Amino acid sequence: MNLSVRPGDIAKLPSTYQEFYREIAPHFAPQDIIADPLRTLAYGTDASFYRLIPKLVVKAGCNxxxxxxxxxxxxxxxALTFRAAGTSLSGQAISDSILVMLAEGWSHCDVDAHGCAITMGPAVIGAEANRVLKPFSRKIGPDPASINHAMIGGIAANNASGMCCGTADNSYKTVQDMTIIFHDGTVLDTADPDSVAAFRLSHGHLISAVESMRDDIGADAELSALIRHKFKIKNTTGYGINAFVDFDDPIDIIKHLMIGSEGTLGFIARITYRTVHDHSHKASSLALFPDIRQACLAVMRLNRDLVSAAELMDRKSLQSVEDKAGMPEYLRTLDSEVCGLLIEVEAENHDALHRKIDAAVAALEGIPTARPLEFSTDKAVCAQLWNIRKGLFPAVGAMRTMGTTVIIEDVAYPMEHLADAISGLRAMLDEYGYTDSIIFGHALDGNVHFVFTQDFAKEEQVRQYDALMQEVCNTVTGQYGGSLKAEHGTGRNMAPFVEMEWGKQAYSYMLRIKQTFDPQGILNPGVIINEDSLAHLKDLKHLPATHEIIDKCIECGFCEVNCPSRNLTLTPRQRITTQRYITSLRAIGQSGELLKRVEDDYQYMGEATCAADGLCATTCPVAIDTGSHTKNLRSTQNKTMGRRIAGLCARNFAPLTKGIALALGFSHIAHRVLGKSLLGGLSRAVRSLSGGKIPAWDPWFPKAAWFRPVNTKKVEATHAPRVSQDGERQTLEPGKEANVSGRSMGDEAPRQVVYFPACVSRSMGPAHGDLDQRSLTEAMLSLLEKAGYEVIYPANLDALCCGTPFESKGFMEEADAKSSELEKALLAASDSGRIPVLCDTSPCLYRMRRVMDARLKLLEPVEFIHDHLLGHLNIEPLPETVAIHITCSATKMNLQPKFQAVAAACARSVVSPPEIKCCGFAGDRGFNYPELNASALAPLKAALPADCKSGYSNSRTCEIGLARHSGISYQSIVYLVDRVARPRSDS
Incomplete structure (x- = not known):
């Protein structure tokens, strides 16, 4: 499908926007300007509870x-609005004008020699920055809960903080330099003296205005005192006017004003942070107190010199997660008012850590507890405790009534008022009918979040929400002198209340700041500064019930980091947003051009380019597998003829796999006869003439694999050939003696395994350029023989399939029929599950585990090698660097550690590029939609070191794509292990 702008879409825009398009178009790739109704809606979505649809979306990749x-x-x-990851919660990353999204090109990340500073582009994900800093025992200061997904541009522009950074290590306190692009296109690099000097000359008016505000604020003792007082606690309401009292140089002031400005003053194109120490010695405790007041009193005795975090969780918070897997049993037994405080201490070494633990316990002495106070240094226990805290917001999202929106508000109180303020907040929420709401947060900073659900489709609930927010704002600011926004940014949500918090005089300076930096008001209008007192009640997002698989989605975007189509078409969040839009259009009886256009475009952007790998569920707070929803759509859309063909293929599976092998054999012969260039050109022409239905050949296409089990009798199971020391092939039947690797087995029971070579292994061999020219089944049998294993095959092997190829296309009945057929054969071959079953392809094994009889001990190749083979082999590691790719199915089965361990045992150095998640090949989708595979693996080649000449994975089709886009051979991990393994003499 052509993803370029269609002229008809531009023609529907207002004339000014048409002119805007014509002027910018020469500077962008055609696919980087979006005007169609599907993607403007989908790309315009962020994690907030507001919805605006941009007229144009532009993907920008450079200054x-x-x-x-x-x-x-x-x-x-x-007007322009800049957007990074879109995880912001207050409506600051949406627009009804031009939305500018960060494209490829903003992910550079440079660390100084000692790790004390890191310079990043705005598209670097926070967790990626910390990964780069880990070897230095350093990290960035900000630590928002969304750090695995939020980008640096958003973290800085919102002054996002988190559980441990407080006000000492946030972006404002740790920023060193930045590159800023102002409203008129001027670029300022604060680290470059020449750039600074040029800016002072060209923008003397701006410099003078900043100096004037600095002097006026400095001369106002009362205002200066107010500013200092309010920034002692977390505060992201309005602009960071503390810059005027903290700094004298106007460049320093400008630099710090940009922090927390939410894209309303300029674009942060690069930023340098001073990093902070990442302590390796940590301990955690879930302290439980009789009620929320006692917990707050406990917090008031702690400080950051003593503990690094103190996370408050009221009883309703704890109840929301107590029934989830992995939670401590005692949570269910707590009284109705009990409140938890998750405390973490960290130190340079073991002794210092225990001194801090003792000091923390002493500080809390005398405050009644619901359970004895205990700290643990066990990483598993600490992880369990922190999973309680991390599961709170998702738990509310998962339990909400369908059609309602999850709202998370974020306030901060001066520490001396904490007990009264939070007790009052709980009472207020109950009074307004939000009895199921939860309160939790960073109590050490006086910062708490309260979370509830709301149906914005009902006018009375909108009024209820408004009444609550009016009272919250009056209480937080008037009674306690707190912050209406502590770390989530002002956005649209709190823009109408900025003056209420700061007062008329301070607010007048914020108006001056906006006017000085953005005189036309074109930068993210309506955010931070908004004269509409009802702005927080407008453009509210409605989440209609659409399908049970996706209805729990809260549109946070945590799924997007794993999606292979995120830079091509849509992400899981955007697919769900679009499906909800289609539901809404149908509900209002919209059956015209708009609905048809969106539905038609979704076929490619949503369905065809969805890898359906399910990796999105691993980072989704409520574990939504958008891939399953895609398969469901495919199932409902499959026409009668398609189902008939699928049934025919399922019933004639053996001839089908032979046909595939014949086709691959023919392509290999054509390669040898015609050569790479001619065959490639011819195949591309054929693909074009077929409308993209016939895959184009490339040099990494596999050759045919011709697998034949020896001695295939019509019995329940047949057994693989063995090779004795003299090279004679033998067939081992149950209970028979054999000489395995020179060892007489005698009466000793042999090691046995049922080997099910997946259909892809039985038909697809190595590519012409692969290092090992054996088929995978040959390599697997070689390895099993070295480890002394007797191999059993299921009967009628050629006809067997796990059902994955049918499931991925939505043919569920055929998939289940093939799985059932295979299950029966495996139960027979394995003696009803007594003998373990090995499948050599990870995605196939993943489905088998999900749908087959629990008695079957089903093992993936990496798992089988790690758990059963390594102990029976001598391994001589290769003196070279190898790459590995852990497939989506292996990731979902939590096999990453074993994969890493097996590879590390076999090679001197192992690389696994963290920026590569799903490869996007998705079974045969990489043949039919090669652009999906290309987009997913675009960073791969540059991520591999120059000395890496081979790669290993555990799915044959994934390996085709990996080889294609890396330029090196990728084969099954089995080849690597067999290459370095030797039989053990005592085995």
């Missing part, structure tokens, strides 16, 4: 493109 956008927008007076 020069941003400069063009700003200059054209300034000339035409068109």
């Amino acid at each position: 020069e493109q941003v400069v063009v956008l700003l200059q054209v927008a300034s000339r035409l007076n068109i």
Whole structure:
């Protein structure tokens, strides 16, 4: 499908936007400007409870493109909103004008020699920055709960903090330098003296305005005192006007004003943080107190010199997760008012850690507890405790009534008022009918979140929400002098209340700041500064019930980091958003051009380019597998003829796999006869003529694999050939003696395994350029022989399939029929599950585990090698660097540690590029939609070191794509192990 802008979509825009498009188009790739109704809606979605649909979405990948956008927008007076990951919660990353999304090109990350500073592009994910810093025992200061998904641009622009950074290590306190692009396209690099000097000359008016505000605020003792007082606690309401009292140099002031400005003053194109120490010695305790007041009193005795975190969780919070797997049993037994405080201490070494633990226990002495106070240094126990805290927001999302929206508010109180303020907040929520709401948060900073659900489709509930927020705002600011936004940013949600918190005089300076930096008001209008007192009640997002698989989605975007189509078409969040939109259009009787257009476009953008790998569920807070929803859609859309063909293939599976092998054999012969260039050109022409239905050949296409089990009798199981020391092939039947690797087994029971070679292994051999030219089944049998294993095959092997190829296309009946057929054969071959079953392909094994009889001991190749083979082999590691790719199915089976361990045992150095998640090949989708595979693996080649000449995985089709886009051979991990393994003489 052509993803370029269609002229008809531009023609529907207002004339000014048409002119904007014409002026910027020469500077962007055609696919990087989006105007269609599906993607403008989908890309315009963020994690907040607001919805605006941009007229145009533009993917920008460099400073020069941003400069063009700003200059054209300034000339035409068109509003721009910049967007990073879209995990923000207050409506600051949406627009009904031009939405500028960060594309490839903003992910550079450079660390200084000692790890004391890190310079990053705005598209670097926070957790990735910490991964790069880990060898230095350093990390970035900000630690938002969304750090695995949020990008640095958003973290800085929102001054996001978190559980441990407090006000000492947030972006404001740790920023060193940044590159800023202003509303007129001017670029300022604060680390470059020449850039600073040029900016002072060209923008003397801005410098003078900043100096004037600095002097006016400095001369106002009362205002200066208010600013210092309010920034003692977390505060992201309005602009960071503390910059005027903390710094004198206007460049320093500008730099710090940009932190927390939410894209309303300029674009942060690069930022350098001073890093902080990442302590390796840590201990955690879930302290339980009789009620929320006692827990707050406990917090008031603690400080950051003593503990690094103190996370408050009221009883309703604990109840929301107590029935989830992995939670401590005692949570269910707590009284109705008990409140938890998750405390963490950290130190440089063991002795210092235990001194801090003793000091923390002493500080809390005398405060009644519901259970004895105990700290643990056990990493598993600590992880269990922190999983309680991390599961709170998702738990509410999962339990909400369908059609309601999850709202998370975020306030901070001065520590001296904490007990009264939070007790009052609980009472207020109950009074307004939010009895199921939960309160939790970073109590050590006086910062708590309260979470509840709301149906914004009902007017009375909108009024209820407004009444609550009015009283919350009055209480937080008027009674306690707190912050209406502590770390989530002002956004649209709190923009109408900024003046209420700060007062008229301080707010007037915020108006001056906006006017100085954005005189036309084109940068993210409506955010932070908004004169509409009802803005927080407008453009509210409705989440209609659409399908049981996806209805729990809270549109947070945590799924997106794993999605192979995220840079091509849609992400899981965007697929769900679009499906909800389609549901809404149908509900209002919309059956015209718009609905048809969205449904038609979704076939490619949503369905065809979804790998359906399910990896999205592993980072989704409520474990939604959008891939399962895609398979469900395919199932409902499969036409009668398609189902007939699928049934025919299922019933004639042996001839089908032979046919595939014949086709691959023919392509290999054609390669040898015609050569790479000619065959490639011819196949591309054939693909074009077929409308993309016939895959184009490339040099990494596999050759045929011709697998034949020896001695296939019509019995319940047949057994693989063995090779004795003299090279004579033998067939081992149950209970018979054999000489395995020179060892007489005698009466000793042999090691046995049922080997089910997947259909892909039985038909697809190595590619012409692969290092090992044996088929996978040959390599697997070689390895099993070295380890002294007797191999058993299921009967009628050629006809067997796990059902995965049918499931992925939505043919569920055929998939289940093939799985059932295989299950019976495996139960017979394994003596009803007594003998373990090995499948050589990870995705197949994953389905088998999900649908087959629990008696079967089903093992994936990495798992079988790690648990059963390594102990029977001598391994001589290769003196080279190898790459590994852990497939989606292996990831979902938690096999990453074993995969790493097996590879590390076999090679001197192992690389697994963290930026590569799902490879996007998705069975045969990589043949039919090669652009999906290409997009998913775009970073692969650059991520591999120059000395890496081979790669290993555990799925044959994934290996085709990995080889294609890396330029090196990728084969099953079985080949690597067999290459370095020797039989043990005592085995």
